[in-house]
Amino acid sequence: MSDALRLGIVGCGSIADPIAKLTRLTRGMRVTAYCDVNLECANRLATKYGGGAVFGNFIEMLEKEALDAIYLAVPHHLHYTMICEALEKGLPTLTEKPITRTLAEGIAVANISEEKGIPVGVNYQYRYDRGCYALAQHVWNGTLGRIFYARINLAWHREDAYFKHSAWHKSIAQAGGGTLITQASHLIDVVLWALGATPKFVYGQTAKNRFKDVEVEDTALGTITLEDGCMVQIASSMAATPEQAVTIELYGEKGTAIYSDKPRPYLRLIGVNAQRVAPPLVGVHALHRSIKGFRNWLLKDEPYLTPARASLPALAVVEAFYRSAESGMREWVETDY
Numbered sequence: 053m054s055d056a057l058r059l060g061i062v063g064c065g066s067i068a069d070p071i072a073k074l075t076r077l078t079r080g081m082r083v084t085a086y087c088d089v090n091l092e093c094a095n096r097l098a099t100k101y102g103g104g105a106v107f108g109n110f111i112e113m114l115e116k117e118a119l120d121a122i123y124l125a126v127p128h129h130l131h132y133t134m135i136c137e138a139l140e141k142g143l144p145t146l147t148e149k150p151i152t153r154t155l156a157e158g159i160a161v162a163n164i165s166e167e168k169g170i171p172v173g174v175n176y177q178y179r180y181d182r183g184c185y186a187l188a189q190h191v192w193n194g195t196l197g198r199i200f201y202a203r204i205n206l207a208w209h210r211e212d213a214y215f216k217h218s219a220w221h222k223s224i225a226q227a228g229g230g231t232l233i234t235q236a237s238h239l240i241d242v243v244l245w246a247l248g249a250t251p252k253f254v255y256g257q258t259a260k261n262r263f264k265d266v267e268v269e270d271t272a273l274g275t276i277t278l279e280d281g282c283m284v285q286i287a288s289s290m291a292a293t294p295e296q297a298v299t300i301e302l303y304g305e306k307g308t309a310i311y312s313d314k315p316r317p318y319l320r321l322i323g324v325n326a327q328r329v330a331p332p333l334v335g336v337h338a339l340h341r342s343i344k345g346f347r348n349w350l351l352k353d354e355p356y357l358t359p360a361r362a363s364l365p366a367l368a369v370v371e372a373f374y375r376s377a378e379s380g381m382r383e384w385v386e387t388d389y
Contacts, residue, residue: 055080056080057080057082057121057347057350057351058085058118058119058120059075059081059082059083059084059085059119059120059121059122059123060083060084060085060086060087060117060119060121060122060123061083061086061087061123061125062088062110062113062123062124062125062134063087063124064087064088064090064093064094064096064125065093066218067125067148068086068097068123068125069100070339071123071125071343072086072097073101074335074336074340074343075101076102077336077340078343078344080347080351081343081347083101083104084104084105084117084118084119085104085113085117085119086098086104086105086106087106087108087109087113088108089108090108091106091108094107110134110137114137114141119143120143120350121144121146121346121350122134122143122144122145122146123145123147124138124147124148125147125148127218127220127226127227128152128153128226128227128228128233129153129220129225129226131147131151131152131153131157132153132154132157132160132161135151135152135161135172136160136161136164139161139168139170143170144171144172144173145171145172146172146173146175146343146346147172147173147175148175149174149175149238149241149363149366150228150233150237150366150367151172151174151360151363151364152367153226153227153228154228154367155364155367155368155386155389158360158363158364158367158389159364159389161360162359162389165360166361171349171350171356172359173349173356173358173359174358174359174360174363175339175342176237176238176241176242176342176357176358176363177238177338177341177342178238178239178241178242179241179242179245179338179342179358180331180332180333180335180338180341180345181313181317181331181338182317182318182319182330183312183313183317183318183319184246184311184319184338185329185331185332186319186328186329186330186331187242187246187300187302187309187311187319188242188245188246190321190326190329191246191247191248191302191304191309192246192248193326195307195321195326196302196304196305196306196307196308196309196324197304197305197307198304198305199247199282199302199303200282200303200304200305201282201285201303202243202247202282202285202300202301202302202303203284203285203300203301204239204286204287204300205287205288205298205299205300206231206235206236206239206288206289206298207287207289207298208231208235208290208298209290209292209293210262210290210291214290215263215266222263222265222268223267227268228370229268229269229370229374230258230266230268230269230270230290231268231269231271231272231288231290232256232258232269232272232286232374233367235288236272236288237366237367239286239288239298239300240276240284240286240366240369241363241366242300243284243300243302244369247278247282247284249280250385250387251277251278251279251365251368251369251372251385251387252276252277252279252384252385253276253277253372253382253383253384254274254275254369254372254373254382254383254385255376255381255382255383256272256273256274256275256372256376256377257273257274257376257377258271258374258377259271261289261291262290262291263290269377270291271288271291272286272287272289272373272377273287274286274376276369276373276385286373296314297312297314298312298313306323306324307321307322307323307324308321308322309321309322310322317338332345332357333345333348342357361389364389365389368386368387371385372386
């Protein structure tokens with residue numbers, strides 16, 4: 053591997069643009085190839101950020117381009133196959149969440165990654181968010197004492213264009229679900245990471261309140277119960293008007309912590325005092341720190357905050373949540389991962 057990580061971006065849609073931009077701000081990384089089935093998208097991104105090889109076929113890019121790693125931003129149902137193909141070529145991969153559309157596929161990816169010794173990271177960048185990282189640290193340091201319960205609220209707003217421009221978002225077979233797996237899984241991941249306890253069972257409900265002609269939910273509400281008895285309430289929506297700040301609330305025996313992402317990410321402690329906690333890397337945004345973390349994982353062997361297996365608890369909860377929404381019953385969370 054060269055000193056400057058040669059990165060291939062696969063999937064040149066909306067999230068790929070800030071990735072390409074932030075990579076230009078990251079020493080030791082450069083994007084040298086862009087791949088998308090829509091060549092116009094790949095060409096546009098390559099032109100905007102200084103050029104690079106352009107491909108319309110992923111396998112062709114793997115065979116022809118000298119790369120050190122892959123960044124994957126494609127529909128969820130393509131993650132498993134593409135990650136496995138990258139691993140066959142010996143290429144570390146940073147994929148957008150979820151790791152795969154199903155837990156079974158995610159477990160398989162984690163196993164292959166570990167057996168081959170080739171890193172696979174999942175871009176749950178909220179772990180690198182200034183407030184979320186501090187939230188986790190204060191739990192681990194005992195600042196709040198035992199956590200009794202938590203609340204997650206994600207009240208986002210999406211217009212019809214969200215599904216029109218990326219039609220795969222509306223398909224269960226391609227996306228795996230709606231607001232829960234695509235958006236709230238970020239916050240579920242943070243809370244499970246911070247609390248550390250294994251999720252036990254889930255009761256969840258979903259609805260299509262705003263978008264009636266899609267297969268996936270735009271609203272999801274439910275509760276996770278962890279093995280230590282802590283309960284986590286989840287409310288996630290892409291139908292809120294107007295869009296509100298993302299919040300996480302933790303209520304403990306010593307005090308309370310409230311995270312919000314607006315106007316800028318911050319954490320407020322109530323009832324307790326503690327030293328300020330900084331994220332592990334410097335960066336202009338959590339996404340930037342996540343990219344730098346992935347770079348350091350490959351070039352310096354420094355641990356990345358969300359390797360493949362660490363992303364599985366959130367996916368297991370999401371799957372159990374959807375089963376519960378369908379059955380109307382409490383559903384146990386798979387823990388054999």
